Amino acid sequence: MEYPIHTSLMAARPDVGCVVHTHSSAATAFAALGEPLRAISRDGVEFADPPVPVFTLTGSLIRTAELGAALADTVGDGVGALIPQHGLVTVGPDPATAVMRAVLLDRACRVQLDAIAAGPPLVQRRRDRAEEGRGMAARADPGRLPVPASPNRPVSHPRRRGETKPALIPTGRFSR
Numbered sequence: 001m002e003y004p005i006h007t008s009l010m011a012a013r014p015d016v017g018c019v020v021h022t023h024s025s026a027a028t029a030f031a032a033l034g035e036p037l038r039a040i041s042r043d044g045v046e047f048a049d050p051p052v053p054v055f056t057l058t059g060s061l062i063r064t065a066e067l068g069a070a071l072a073d074t075v076g077d078g079v080g081a082l083i084p085q086h087g088l089v090t091v092g093p094d095p096a097t098a099v100m101r102a103v104l105l106d107r108a109c110r111v112q113l114d115a116i117a118a119g120p121p122l123v124q125r126r127r128d129r130a131e132e133g134r135g136m137a138a139r140a141d142p143g144r145l146p147v148p149a150s151p152n153r154p155v156s157h158p159r160r161r162g163e164t165k166p167a168l169i170p171t172g173r174f175s176r
């Protein structure tokens, strides 16, 4: 029924020998969120950078040559695409590659859905904290030296030639 997916992609891509299309629940649900797919598992590495494209023209069945060509445009020279409310499509030079990509893309969607269900993924929280830190640094006086996290914690400096221990300069209440 959705043969235009296969014929359009193979017509557009001489390097493609196999097209896989599934209505997997993980890909269908994840694509509906509008979230970028992240490489939070090994499965997602091939689909995170560059980001796997999302076909947004329709969530209905792709039964016409026009929709098939539009999907091929979305995939471009990539390895596949997510289709919100529908599923996924992957391509490869042979069936083994295209099928493996479909399995991995589906699993990457499943892992990210699980992570989202437990809260924002840790990598996202780290990125948010880093961006927050950069924002604070930009607002700080550029001529001011950084302040240690604890005023009573000694600041260590790199060892000088011949020194057996790093030089420690006490700070906080002991230095005043």
Ligand SMILES: [Zn+2]
Binding pocket: 002, 021, 022, 023, 061, 062, 086, 087
């Ligand atoms: Zn379909």
